[in-house]
Each structure stands twice: as C-alpha cells, then as structure tokens.
Amino acid sequence: MASNSSSSRHQTARHRLSIIAGHLQRPADSDAALLAVDCKAQANKPNVSAGDRSEGRTVPRKRQEIMKWNGWGYSDSRFLFNKKGQAEFTGKRYRLSGMIIPGLKDWMESTFGANLQHKTQATPALNSSAVQPPTLNEVFVEELKSTGIPFSHEAEDRVFRGHGHCLHEIFALREGKIGRVPDMVVWPSCHNDVVKIVELACKHNVCLIPYGGGTSVSSALECPPEETRSIVSLDTSQMNRILWIDEKNLTAHVESGIVGQDLERLLNESGYCTGHEPDSMEFSSLGGWVATRASGMKKNIYGNIEDLVVHIKMVTPRGVIEKSCQGPRMSTGPDIHHFILGSEGTLGVVTEVTIKIRPIPEYQKYGSVVFPSFEQGVACLREVARQRCAPASIRLMDNEQFKFGHALKPQVSSIFTSFLDGLKKFYITKFKGFDPNRLCVATLLFEGDREKVLQHEKQVYDIAAKFGGLAAGEDNGQRGYMLTFVIAYLRDLGMDYYVIGESFETSVPWDRVLDICRNVKARIVQECKDKGVQFPPLSTCRVTQTYDAGACVYFYFAFNYRGLSDPVHVYEQVEHAAREEILANGGSLSHHHGVGKLRKEWMRETVSSVGMGMLKSVKDYVDPNNIFGNRNLL
C-alpha cells in the first residue's frame, strides 16, 4: 500500500538521479518519502522552516482550552446583553471586542420580535455522562500505542470533533443532546504518522473521519449514526508546519493541518501571503479547503483553492496519491488533483500541499458604494465583471443587510445613538433621494501597487456612477470586512433569544441573479408563514463574488422560533425549500460550502447519473472498505 508506493517512488527518484549528475537538492518531504524517516528526524533537518510545531499555532490539541464546546469560535469572545441591556462583544481578540453595539438590541427586537426577557438556556458545560462510552477497537488501539502518536478517548475531545457548525448541530449541543461522536481522536504530527494511522485503520477495519478546522456547514463532520465500527477522528491540527518556502517559484509546501490565520501570519513573516481568506480562516485548515473546494474573499487576485494548489499529497487506503511534478499546468489525462479537490474526506487524508504564495501587497484600500436599488447594484457588479476589473473583493449587500450593518456599529462616542437615529442620519445627510428601504451597499477592497490601486479604484467608481452608485467612503467598506469574523458569533446570541438561523450560498449565471435573490427570499418568507413561524423571518442576500459567467450569492435566513414545538425541523424544511428554489432558478447546489450529508439528495441531479457513477467508482477503488466512512457526497 503506502510502502509500495514509497519504494516505487524511490526507484523513480534513483533513476532520475542517474540521468543527471549534481541534481538539485530535493526538499524535505521527498527525502521523507525516500527514507521513511519519522517526524522527529524531520524536525531536526536544517531546511525545515518555521520552527517548532506549537510555536505560533492557534489550535491546541485540546481545543476546549480556547474554543466553545457548543457555539462558534473562541470561548472568550461572545455577544451578550449587559446589565444595561446594551449589546457587547466580550474578549480582546477582535476590533469589536470590549465595545458596546448600541443598535443591536433595537435591531433584534424589530427584526425578529425578539425580547430580552425571553432568553433560552444553553447547557453551560458538557455533561460527560451524556456521551456514549466509546466503542474501541482494542487491537487498533494497541498497535496505535506503539506508534507513539497521541490519542484520546475522553468525552470532551470526542464531542468536539463530532460536529461542524450547521444549525441543528449547535442547537443539539446547546440542549445537551449528544448523538454519535467519534470513539477516539488521534493527532498525527506529519505525513508519515497519517500513513501509519491509515494502515492500521485498514488493517483493523476502523472508520476514519479526517478533522481539520471543524467549521463544516454541510453536516460533513457528523458521525453516521449507523456506523457500528469504531470511529476515529483524525485531527490534523498538530500537523501544521510550513515545510519549505520556495521564493524562486513563489510556492510553499505546507502540512495540511495548518489553519488559515497561522498560515498567513507565518508567511507574512517572510513577506508573503497566500491571500486565501475564507470567512472561516481563523479555524479552517488547508486540508479542509482542499477537501471542500474552498473559496476565499480575495479570490479575484489570488484565485480559489483549485487555482492556488500546485501539488497535493493524500494518503488513501490504496496508498499515497500525488503527482510527480510541480509544473504549473499539465495535460496528463484527467487532472487527479480534481479527484481530490471536493472529495470531502471520503477518499483519504490530505497531508501536504504545495500552494502558491505572493508578495504581501504594497497597499490596501477599502471602499464602499451606495446604490439606489439592489437591481442597480447587481447591474454594476455585472459590468465590473464584464470589464474584468473587479477589485480584490467586491460584495453587494441588499437593503436588509445594509440596515443590519448599521445595527452592528460599535459605539464610538459617549452619545447613545439608537439604531434608527443612526440610520436616518446616514441617509438624510448623505444620500438624499435614496429610498432608505431600497438602497443597498457594495463594499470594496483593493490591493496591490499603490498607483495601480488608485487607477483601478477610479475605474470601478466610474462604472458604479453609471448605475447610480455614490461613493460612501472607506470606513463603511472597512467596517463591512472587519465584521466578517464576528458575524459567526451572532448566531449564538440569536439562539440565546429564541432566534435561529443559517447562511447558505449558491453560484448562478448573471442573468439569473436578480430572480434568484427575489424568488429565494420570497420563498423563505412564504415557507415560514406556512409553517407557523410567528414573526416574519430575516431573509436577506448578498452578491459576494463575481465571475465572468456569473456570481456567488449568499443568503442569511433567521427567525424567532417561540411558539414552535420543533424549531429545528421547521428550519430544515424552510432551508430545503430554499435550496429547491435556488436549483429551480438555475443556481448551483453550492459555490463553496460543499455537499456533505446535508445536500446529498441533490447530487444525482447535479452531476447526472453517469457523474455519480464516476465518483462512486473512484470511491470504490480507492476505499473499498469505506474506511473513510463519513458518508459525505454519495
């Protein structure tokens, strides 16, 4: 299996070395492949960069040390209403941390009919006795022990890795309900550790579920309840080194467990970046991006994950799969990278990736544009795409999100401003003639050479003006982007006050954007009404990426569930209907969140029966005993 592949690669390498003398120095990972050294030896090699594994790494083995067990993100950061009834964001990690958000209360009350008196009670701590005892495969455990690879079957470790961040998953945790979770967690430190784990799992028929950042919103991490074998969560978080940086080719070879914030921070120290900035980047991992076909905020400059990767190494039950060459683009049959990208943990574990890097841009500038209507905003974004002059990021939010954005403004002076006052002030003083219930805002980010950025900026604002858009300042733009990483914390606040919600997304041709936005939002409202939701839902959208042939549209949907006996079920029905509406309007099953288990039912329709058959044939070949049994996709 893996060793066969290693020795044949050994042969190939020797053959090459015999052809030319004095060949270039091979990077560390190939040496590892040739000599099967363990990670400790690797760590002592002079050409391995970026120091110790734990240095500068966000995620510890024990995630509970810093992260919430039943909500999003860091334990020390949350929205709450203080004794004065004002919304606050706790902690010290974010720009918003420690600040009052005056408008949030009014906004929640008026948008959802929420009431600070009506508070739910989340289970504060995990009750270990609520967790099924682990089903351990004894021989597997014994052999694992002799490898020295750390593992655990403590309840807390297991629960942490048995879920992603779908609404139903978090809701259940808040209720203290624990379903099927992994029986064990293992923490490989390097590719060779993963090879050993996979070999053992195959030998002893143990189910492996790779775990990167745990940020899945497709139920991808949910353990299949029908799984009778021992489930082992293969947590890659400690496999997080930058193995080498290649300044000549502008690439870096990185272990797959590194999370986005660490990768960027470490590369920044050398003056580089990948520029891949998914909203989940604080916690999501390189391997997870590959497995789910991730997209980043600044893809207009840096590309999506499929544009960023030059080389992928994955361990499968059949052995290690990787190309032999780091050429930039090839015609060597169907591109096997694309068998791996999007495989969502069903085929193996991505262990190492060569990713493109860029020099940190010289200059960054935010911006924003207010449009009289969403229609005009969309037409502007379409024209920007047509002229192929999109900034690093351009996002158009609808009127509801524009108002929501105002609600999240932190208090920066001692004068208390109500949400409505602030809003009025904004449109009266700046945008006379704009209907406050129709206007919408686009946020912009430009990066690059300063002179080019200013030129580029002018071009984009000129186009915006043709569609009735008025520049609304850098502040509004910057604030929009700064909120990116705190928005996810809002759902927990919502759930504290009987409000549940989710985001979901699609990609769609340009001529279908307006219809999809209108129809899906209307469908959500109708379905909620039909299902007895007592207060009209928040149903809002944003055009969040532009392409030549279409756009990515992101929806937020949330509602007050007081009075409903099974709120999660209602939520799921509405989300299902929304996805049907999306598909009927020509939208895709997903732009970047992926399929997981949540959207499996539409896969056949999406890729056709023959497509399904192809995917299944690959799965059956690579993993005939379904060791990678998360049951995603197929």
Place this chain on the structure above:
Amino acid sequence: MASNSSSSRHQTARHRLSIIAGHLQRPADSDAALLAVDCKAQANKPNVSAGDRSEGRTVPRKRQEIMKWNGWGYSDSRFLFNKKGQAEFTGKRYRLSGMIIPGLKDWMESTFGANLQHKTQATPALNSSAVQPPTLNEVFVEELKSTGIPFSHEAEDRVFRGHGHCLHEIFALREGKIGRVPDMVVWPSCHNDVVKIVELACKHNVCLIPYGGGTSVSSALECPPEETRSIVSLDTSQMNRILWIDEKNLTAHVESGIVGQDLERLLNESGYCTGHEPDSMEFSSLGGWVATRASGMKKNIYGNIEDLVVHIKMVTPRGVIEKSCQGPRMSTGPDIHHFILGSEGTLGVVTEVTIKIRPIPEYQKYGSVVFPSFEQGVACLREVARQRCAPASIRLMDNEQFKFGHALKPQVSSIFTSFLDGLKKFYITKFKGFDPNRLCVATLLFEGDREKVLQHEKQVYDIAAKFGGLAAGEDNGQRGYMLTFVIAYLRDLGMDYYVIGESFETSVPWDRVLDICRNVKARIVQECKDKGVQFPPLSTCRVTQTYDAGACVYFYFAFNYRGLSDPVHVYEQVEHAAREEILANGGSLSHHHGVGKLRKEWMRETVSSVGMGMLKSVKDYVDPNNIFGNRNLL
C-alpha cells in the same frame, strides 16, 4: 442508457417548472433533451443561430477535397524549392502564400547539411489496394443505415482518420505504408446522432474512436493494431453549429465538431471571440480541445480550455454526462468536468460545450524584444510573470530560433538577400554589442483597451530593459506570430530533403527552466551523435507560456537522416531520451499535447499508482467493454 438519463432529466425539468411559474426560456439543447427531436427539426428552430451547417465551415465530410493525405494542412499550400532553387510557399491562403523565402535554402543547407540534390520521394497518392479491406460489423451497419447518419467505408476516408501528425505517422504515409485504420467513418450531425451511434456501438460491440480535427501529436488517433472488432471513426466535423450565444452571460453553446477558425470567425460576426488560439486552430475542434486539455496562445487573457468551459455534455456507454447547472464555479464534490477534460477519447464523445466568450478586443499590438542572452530573456519572462503583467502572449525563442525566424523572412524587395547577409545586417545595424550567437528574441502580443494596452506595453518594456532587453519593433513580433500557422508545413519540406523532426513540450517550475532548456537540448545532440546521425541536429527551444509557478517550454528537434537505415527508430529513441531528460529535470509529461499512446509508459510515474487506479476505475465504470478503445492514456 442515454434515454434513461434523458427521461430523468425530463422529470427534473418538470419538477423545476412546477416550482416557479413563467420560467425563463430554455435554450435549444435542453429542449432537445426533453423532446428527443432530431437534428433537422432543431435546425428549423428560430433560436438556433449561425445558419446552415455547411455555411462558413472549413472542413467538408471528404477531407481529401481540401487537405493533404500524407502531410500537414491544405493540399494547395506547401513549401517547395522552385526551379531557381528558391524556397516558395504555394497557394493563396496565408500571408506567406505566393512569396519567395530567400534565406530558407541556405539555412536548411547550413543547419542540416541538407542538399537540394538529395530529395526523397513521397508516395504522391494513396493506393487504395494498400489499405486492408474493412472489417465490417454487418448488423451494426444495417442498424446504422436506418438512422440516416452518413457513413463510409471507402479507403481514402478511412486512411484520413487513422492517423494524427506524429512524425512516424506521416513518415509511414509518405512511404505508402498503411497500418490499421478505421473500418468505417460516420458523420453525426448533432448530439442525438451521437447518442444513436454510441448505443449501436455498445449493442454490437463496435470500437468507436472519436475524431475531431485529426491534429493529435500523441499517437492518440492511431488505431490499436490488436483491435479485432470493427473500428468506427466517429468524425464530429459536421456537428459544428453554434446553438446559441448568450450575451448576458457572455457564453456560447457550441457543437463539439466546430474547428477553431470557424468558431472564431462565426463569433466575430457578432462581435465576440473565445480567444482560444492553439497553433492547430485551423483544424482542431472544440471537442478535441476538451479531450486533450488544450492550451491557446492567448491564454493569459482568455484562459486555457479548463478556464473557458462552463458546461460540457458527453455521450458515454453509460449514458449522457453533464452537470445540471451553468453556475460559474461550484463545490459539488470533485469536478466532473475534470474527469472529461483530458480523457482523450477514452470515455465517450463530447457533443456540446458551453464556452465563455469575450467582446473582440478594441486594439491589438505586437512587439518584440531582443535580449543579449537566453538567460536574461528567461529572467525577464519570470519577472513579468511575478508581476502578473504578462501580455496576451509572450514567447521567448532561443538563438537558434531567432536565426530560423530570419530564414523564414519572405522576400519583399527585388534585391536578393542571403540569409547570412540579412542576419548580419540585423545585428550590426541595430544591436551592436549583442553577440549574434547568443542573442534571443521575445515576441509579444497585447490586446484590449487601447489606453490600457499602451500602459501595459510600457510596463513590460521597462521590465525587459532591466534584463538588458531592447525593443525590436512590432514587425518582428507580428512576423513571429504570423509564422505560427505555416511552421507546421515546414516539416513536409524537411522530409522532402531527408530531414525529419518534431516538436514536443513540457511545463516546468521557473527555477528549472534554464536547466531544462540546456540539458534537454544537449541530451538531444548527444543522443543523435551516439546513434550515428551524421550531421548535428537542430535542437532548439522556446519559452512559450508563463504562469505564476512556472512556464511552458517548447522544443523543436530535427535532423538529417541520410545514412541511417531506420531513421524513424532513431528519431523515436532520441525523443524518448529527451522526455526522460525532461522528467529528470522536473518537467511535466506534457503541458498541452497530451499523453495519447506516445507517452503512456510514464503515466504511472506521473500520477502515481493510486492516480492510475482512479483513472482506470472511472474508465471501467463508464466504458466496461472498452467501446472507446483507442487505448490512450492507460
């Protein structure tokens, strides 16, 4: 099979229509899927554009009407030496047509030791009795007749489709040697014709080999001699309509048999282009581009084929495979388009493709830069790539190709200029201080908005200056690109005078470019010497595409084979060694020519055993009886 897929799509479509009222008008191809109408009815639909199938289409059913049977391109266009011993290019189709090329004789004599007295004799016409009688599958033929789809088992039609343009294939034809060729040729007119043909082939176990433009240089079109079943060449050339142009989304839905020159010409009529311009574009087809992962000259603006396609429809033995959505980018598992792209005719027939289109650029400008050395030229191209400011096209030729380019200058005045005179004049008057045996030239093409082009041009020339490059004028640039389409005709001239040769290419990381160029060229020279080639070979290269993480390098290799008993065998050994050298130096198996049968032996090493297994599992699922039995890739 195909019909099951069609009725399930019918169901899906009905379901969608029931969700929303007044849904958008569906394009013609979906109507065809729903109602299984035949091609004649389609042609009468008002929303089918671009007129009659034969109007404005280059390639007739009987290719022999316009094309050579044993050489490249049009019958009426060829290089020859006239009675005065001057090189001419015949015909009226090209800019070079009808012109004298004064320097070519000297160049051929000095480069190859060729001699106009030493002329080979190509078999002038196909001798039909040299062609094996066809192995016809009678029941297949009978059922095919009832479909009304045109077919032939005439020798000439069969021979035409039994080869691509590898040296050994053309050499054999010139010698009048005909190996295994298809037994029949069929000409489907539309997707539904292909569905019928594939169904019949599956039913009667007939081997199908799709045939697009016939320009393969990977032995992809060679019929496997061991194939005992009837081989049917499925010629897509008459399936060549633009079914619709979508100006809102800037896409066009096109039948796969259209050739590049027709596609561009037809789109130009509406003010659009795909911008996809492979050197083979006069004859190569959209389906062939998809099957081989084609790359075009101007990929810096328009992208390679994988960037251009939005939707692919392919007929396989299992049924029709296609996505349900035309979204610009998705995360719905591994991307099935990438199972099709590069499948080289082993899985089915691509019938229709939605491809991105762009407005015809306002302005085009050629350019050229002379560098003191190849090293400096490569460093310049690397810097241009690093700054992400590459023009539409930038190509750096080595010193030999610079000289070769001069040899191809047509005579434009009455004063005869010898090759050496012209060369001397060039470097003495313009490039004092440049060593004529080291200097090299980059050709450039800029396209777009006029103002942006001029800015862009300045940026690139400024970078070039940092590497010792001097602007050498638009003419030299333009001439370089104009020669693109006549270069292929030169090989036939070479073969008339005992010179055989081939081009081959690779993609390679930036830091390996110089080594690969030097080492591969040196290896070629050494191998020729070892194998008894009597005159040193032409061994030359060009950096022909730039990427973030590397480049495409294109080699030409040719030699005088007088005195060799088995010249093609010598050629093959040298080419093989050159490919080994490429791989040993970190180059890929191919940037865009593909694998075919010519490079199969390196596939396992290229994609790893697990990768091979994945490809094989897909093949075994999609085509368990190897109906698509060209034996490419695996």
